[in-house]
Amino acid sequence: MEDSRIVALYWERNEDAIAETDRKYGGYCRAIAMNILSDRGDAEECVNDTWLQTWNAIPPHRPAVLSAFLGAVTRRTSLDRWRRNTRKKRGGGQVPLALEELSQCVPASGGPEEAVRLSELTHALEGFLKGLSSRDRDLFLCRYWYLASIRETAQAFRLPENRVKVILFRTRNKLKIYLEQEGFL
Amino acid sequence: MTPDMLLDALGGVDPALLSGARARLMPGEPVPVKRRGGLRLRLLAAAAAAAVLLGALAAAMAGNAEFRTAVFSFLHLSAPEQVPPAGEAPSGTQLGEAVQVQYLSLSLEGWRTGGPALWQAERDQDGTVASVRFAALEDGTLQHVPAEVTSFRFAGSGGTLTGRVFWCVRNGGLTAVGDGSLPDGGGRWEAQTIPGRSDAVVLLLRGGLLRSFDFQAVLLDLNSGKTRLLAGPQALDGLTGVTEFALTSDLRHALLTGRIQGETGRRLFLLDLESGLLTSLEEALGASPDRAVFLDSGTLLLTGGEDTCSAWVWDLSSGAVEQTATSLPRYDSAGSQGVLDLGGRYALEMDSNGQTAVLDWKTGTQSAPVKGFTFVPGARFLLSPSGDRACCFLSGQKDSSLDVTQLGVLDFAAGRLVLFDRVGTEQNQESSLGWLDDSRVFISAQGADSGLFLYTLR
Numbered sequence: 050m051e052d053s054r055i056v057a058l059y060w061e062r063n064e065d066a067i068a069e070t071d072r073k074y075g076g077y078c079r080a081i082a083m084n085i086l087s088d089r090g091d092a093e094e095c096v097n098d099t100w101l102q103t104w105n106a107i108p109p110h111r112p113a114v115l116s117a118f119l120g121a122v123t124r125r126t127s128l129d130r131w132r133r134n135t136r137k138k139r140g141g142g143q144v145p146l147a148l149e150e151l152s153q154c155v156p157a158s159g160g161p162e163e164a165v166r167l168s169e170l171t172h173a174l175e176g177f178l179k180g181l182s183s184r185d186r187d188l189f190l191c192r193y194w195y196l197a198s199i200r201e202t203a204q205a206f207r208l209p210e211n212r213v214k215v216i217l218f219r220t221r222n223k224l225k226i227y228l229e230q231e232g233f234l
Numbered sequence: 235m236t237p238d239m240l241l242d243a244l245g246g247v248d249p250a251l252l253s254g255a256r257a258r259l260m261p262g263e264p265v266p267v268k269r270r271g272g273l274r275l276r277l278l279a280a281a282a283a284a285a286v287l288l289g290a291l292a293a294a295m296a297g298n299a300e301f302r303t304a305v306f307s308f309l310h311l312s313a314p315e316q317v318p319p320a321g322e323a324p325s326g327t328q329l330g331e332a333v334q335v336q337y338l339s340l341s342l343e344g345w346r347t348g349g350p351a352l353w354q355a356e357r358d359q360d361g362t363v364a365s366v367r368f369a370a371l372e373d374g375t376l377q378h379v380p381a382e383v384t385s386f387r388f389a390g391s392g393g394t395l396t397g398r399v400f401w402c403v404r405n406g407g408l409t410a411v412g413d414g415s416l417p418d419g420g421g422r423w424e425a426q427t428i429p430g431r432s433d434a435v436v437l438l439l440r441g442g443l444l445r446s447f448d449f450q451a452v453l454l455d456l457n458s459g460k461t462r463l464l465a466g467p468q469a470l471d472g473l474t475g476v477t478e479f480a481l482t483s484d485l486r487h488a489l490l491t492g493r494i495q496g497e498t499g500r501r502l503f504l505l506d507l508e509s510g511l512l513t514s515l516e517e518a519l520g521a522s523p524d525r526a527v528f529l530d531s532g533t534l535l536l537t538g539g540e541d542t543c544s545a546w547v548w549d550l551s552s553g554a555v556e557q558t559a560t561s562l563p564r565y566d567s568a569g570s571q572g573v574l575d576l577g578g579r580y581a582l583e584m585d586s587n588g589q590t591a592v593l594d595w596k597t598g599t600q601s602a603p604v605k606g607f608t609f610v611p612g613a614r615f616l617l618s619p620s621g622d623r624a625c626c627f628l629s630g631q632k633d634s635s636l637d638v639t640q641l642g643v644l645d646f647a648a649g650r651l652v653l654f655d656r657v658g659t660e661q662n663q664e665s666s667l668g669w670l671d672d673s674r675v676f677i678s679a680q681g682a683d684s685g686l687f688l689y690t691l692r
Binding site: 050051052053054057060061062063064065072076077080108113114116117118120121124125128147148149151170171174175178179183186187188190191193194195197201202205206 | 237238239240241242243244245246247248249250251252254255256258259260343346347348361424426477478500524614616636664665666667668
């Protein structure tokens with residue numbers, strides 16, 4: 050079913066909207082949640098939370114790209130769940146590894162973080178990503194937006210894992226310099 | 235700043251930037267594949283299009299005086315609807331001369347609406363449609379509509395696809411259902427109806443990581459079962475991630491949404507199926523339309539823009555493009571004024587006092603303000619299947635119930651807006667509202683039992 054029709058079902062308050070969303074994007078959202086949580090039960094709960102949040106958001110919201118909207122909700126919900134699990138000493142997935150890698154760009158603590166508004170940082174990141182080659186940008190986002198493992202990313206790009214690690218390392222270095230130039234570090 | 239913040243901030247980046255990564259990772263989505271040769275995408279010269287625009291603008295400014303002076307009558311029915319508890323014995327009432335209401339003790343749960351017939355599908359373990367039941371709501375009951383089945387076989391670059399499409403024709407309109415997996419499971423196909431056609435459907439084939447194509451559109455003759463490739467890898471060379479695909483009834487043009495390989499961001503494209511010319515509408519217009527729709531076989535309407543709303547009408551036979559509206563402010567619920575695009579040919583234009591006029595995107599002209607009607611922020615509009623009418627309603631949304639406190643219809647062809655209030659809604663849980671066909675709106679409700687409130691709008 051076309052996305053516009055699925056969104057129309059939400060606007061009609063027709064519960065088929067959820068079934069159709071699950072049919073078309075269930076696999077996509079479960080993959081994102083699994084990358085982050087590494088636990089099928091937790092991932093399933095997060096996907097269900099995504100459907101509920103989508104039901105509550107549409108209407109009045111009318112997402113221009115439904116898949117992007119669902120992916121963003123799943124990612125945020127799953128990261129929140131991962132943080133709760135971590136406080137309870139549970140949880141694995143790709144998040145700790147990704148955080149460790151990203152600490153190459155920014156210090157793990159300290160600095161004027163309170164003063165940095167998230168939206169400004171997002172805007173700066175968009176500028177950075179647009180300046181990358183499409184391959185490096187896609188690779189960076191596979192790892193740090195979709196939280197895909199290095200192996201999975203390498204398979205998707207048909208590159209050796211070591212090559213992927215080198216590209217990511219160089220991109221993180223570029224990001225560090227960029228954030229310094231933009232006054233975030 | 236911490237790595238955690240970086241991870242959060244990354245979550246908010248423009249979704250257009252994600253499409254490439256997603257296509258790499260998610261095999262269910264169309265992805266770029268290596269092709270021989272360069273980009274074969276042929277774009278109309280933006281300069282030529284701009285010249286057409288300038289020429290046409292003067293004509294548009296002359297406008298359609300008839301519509302500009304058109305008056306939409308407004309009738310707010312004096313007696314409100316007294317909503318009964320859902321699921322009671324069938325009954326009905328008349329609201330003025332314009333609205334007939336039936337209260338039925340049946341449920342549409344599990345039925346899909348929005349087409350000429352209602353339907354529900356049984357699926358096999360693979361998720362493929364295995365059988366379909368069609369029905370029509372007549373005389374207060376659901377009546378069975380016999381299903382026809384067309385089996386097909388299509389041999390393409392991705393192997394031989396076989397499948398079945400279930401369909402019925404009711405009141406001249408086709409309802410068709412069918413979807414399933416591609417031969418080796420990497421992608422999906424689905425059947426889609428073609429406006430104005432009851433003899434054929436288009437099969438949309440979406441490939442994946444392991445397939446030799448991103449997207450193909452195949453015409454299926456429902457009577458003979460014969461298939462014909464309409465748009466394949468050759469016609470769509472250079473394009474990837476196709477999501478939306480719409481055909482004109484004469485099968486000469488297709489409208490699709492996708493992205494150019496190696497670039498981010500989805501764009502609208504027009505494909506001339508006879509010449510194979512693929513045109514980026516953004517490039518041709520020199521603007522960024524949000525939405526495009528065929529008004530008929532010969533006319534394409536585009537609306538949108540950056541922060542404001544503009545409209546363009548594209549004559550498909552001559553190739554002439556006419557800009558019919560320029561940089562109108564978008565409706566802002568905080569400011570309660572501007573243009574609210576209803577999704578079809580028409581929009582509403584509100585001033586700061588809530589005075590409302592109907593805007594015809596096709597001509598760029600607007601009606602006189604609808605006398606006596608004041609737009610209430612929060613009012614919602616739902617286009618009928620033909621787009622000739624819009625259902626408007628106000629929702630209280632108490633305790634997960636839609637709680638529709640005001641309902642009505644805006645008839646663009648008749649130039650009329652009828653509204654009525656509803657009282658007693660709090661005794662039911664109203665779960666959905668939609669068009670059953672072009673003249674009937676339903677509300678599904680749960681009271682003591684399941685109920686269906688059916689509004690026939692004359």
